Amino acid sequence: MRDIFVTLLVLGGLPFALQRPVIGGLMWVWISVMNPHTQGWGFATTFPFAQLIAGVTLLSLLKSREKNTLPMTPITVTLIMFVIWMNITTLFALIPNAAWGQWNKVMKIMLMTFVVMMVIKKREHVRQLIWVLVISLGYYGVKGGIFTARSGGNQRVWGPLGTFIGDNNALALALIMTIPLMYYLMQELPKRWMRHLMLLSMGLCALAALGSYSRGGVLAIVAMLAFMWKKSRHKMAGAALLVMLVPLALLFMPEQWSARMDTIAEYQSDGSAMGRINAWHMAFNLACDRFFGGGFSLYEPVTFAMYAPDPSGVHAAHSIYFQVLGEHGFVGLALYLTLGLLTWRYAAWIVRHSRGRADLQWATSLAAMIQASLIGFAVGGAFLSLLYWDVPYYLMVAIMVTRTVVQQQLGMVPAPVSRLRHPRAPVGHNVAPPQGRGTGPEVK
Structure with a gap:
């Protein structure tokens, strides 16, 4: 069915x-x-x-x-440069067969990211994009939150198998990034029951993130909540709400969940954490040795034998930063960090120029909430191999379009207008109407 x-x-x-x-x-x-x-x-x-x-x-x-058309902004140009650089590094990949297989997947994602850039052009398009992201990820959050509540937090929540968010840690990060987007949409809902339903969905997403047993997810949600509280206009009320809800959520989770979270401070005795650190050392050593990095899909025994402190500890990157460093070198890392910095600066520009204007309140709220999502991704992504996950790129598109719309409403750039053509003019020619009394301006 x-x-x-x-x-x-x-x-x-x-x-x-x-x-x-x-x-x-x-x-x-x-x-x-x-x-x-x-x-x-x-x-x-x-x-x-x-x-x-x-x-x-x-x-x-x-x-x-x-x-x-493709909007040629600094973000777009940087992304194009990043894609070109990924193509170059693939030519010098350490493991060519595996690299070209991954290259095929990544280039499809990037192609469609550029397509989304071309078709999302208006405020309404941005709103629809955010709704699609919230529905797509919120489905797993609501489902996982109910599952966590029913099991008393004794069983882990997992994402859909065979996808970017199939892993419990990746799903937790995805849900954490979704919560600020839900908050933005909640403010635009016309009915009280709709807002309450969205608030309930946010709570279930947070519960599902806890139910994933993701230690990186806990760090990400702390960073995101701290940022949202800082940006809130009602800091005392927000702090009181956090003081009431956070202890309740933590008390709800079983002892085994608390025991796993305690290992954050004892990472030296955790095999998984030490395996990640070994992979980070490998990526750094490889990037220092090879200008073009190792190319896609380099996490094989031969690579670790050459560059890792512990050659037997073969492990995925589990960090967007060390993933891009190992696969595409320091140039790739610089381009990727520039993408994030430009997106953040675009969002900050929107908040700064839209604040205090009722007609642009939606832009202020959206930009601030996307910043909160990106904070969660920046922190949680430090422990996950989600470099090519497309959701951050879609948020980047939303910020680009929102800035353009704000500039148009502020009169900084002209709004797009359709070209007029004289009804009797042949195609490709501009003909001015006869000048005389009562005629309008020349049509161009």
């Missing part, structure tokens, strides 16, 4: 995606982030929905009469 439902949703949306590229872009975000086909048990689990949606979206983009 689930397989049929997902199939009908996708097939039913394709005609609309073919007509409007933005719908295809939003469908791609939904299928790539939520992976709804993984919730089935039959043919849908292996059906190439993503390829189908991507193909229709690209076709729609080619045939569309709308002006769908």
Whole structure:
């Protein structure tokens, strides 16, 4: 039944995606982030929905009469440079066969990220994008929160198998990043019961993140909550709420959860933590030795034998920073950090120029909440291999478009207008109407 439902949703949306590229872009975000086909048990689990949606979206983009161009901002240029650099480092990969296989996956993600940049252009598009992200990730948060409540926190919450967020730690980070986005949408909901429902969903997402037993997730949620409290206009009320709710949530979790969290301060005796540190040393040593890094998929025994302090401790990077450093060298790390810095500065610009204006309150709130999400990703991502996870790139797109909309409303840049053409003029020619009394300005 689930397989049929997902199939009908996708097939039913394709005609609309073919007509409007933005719908295809939003469908791609939904299928790539939520992976709804993984919730089935039959043919849908292996059906190439993503390829189908991507193909229709690209076709729609080619045939569309709308002006769908790539916005050439500093963020866009830096991302293009990062993609080019990843292609160069793949040519010098330590393990070519594995590298080219991963290259194929990453380049598809980047291609569709640029497509989403081209089709998301208005405030309403941004709002739809945030809703798609919240629904896609919130589904697992609500489901996982209910599961944690029913089990008393005695069983771990996992994400959909075979996806970026299938691991319990990755799912925790995804849910933590979703909570600020939910808060932004909650402020725009017109009905009180809707706001209460969204607030309940936020609580379930937080409970699911705790139920994942992710130590990195706990650090990420602490950093995110501290940032949200700092940006809040009601600091006393926010502090009182945290003082009441946090102890209750911690008391709800069983003793085994507390025991696992206690190992954060005792990482030297934790095999998993020491394995990650060994992988970080390997990535750093490799980047110092090879200007182009090791390329994609370098986490093999031969690589650790060459560069790791403990050659037997073969381990994934488990850090976005050491992942990009090991795979793409110091140049790749610099480009990736520049992307994050530019996105943060764009969001700060939006908050600074929109504050105090009622018509731009939505932009202030959205930019601040995306900053909170990025804080969570920056902290939690330090312990996870989520360099190519597409959600941070979609938030980057939302910030880019929001800044453009704010600039237009402030009169800093002209709003896009359609070109007018004289009704009798041949295609490709601009003809001025005859000058005389009562005529308007020359049409250009």
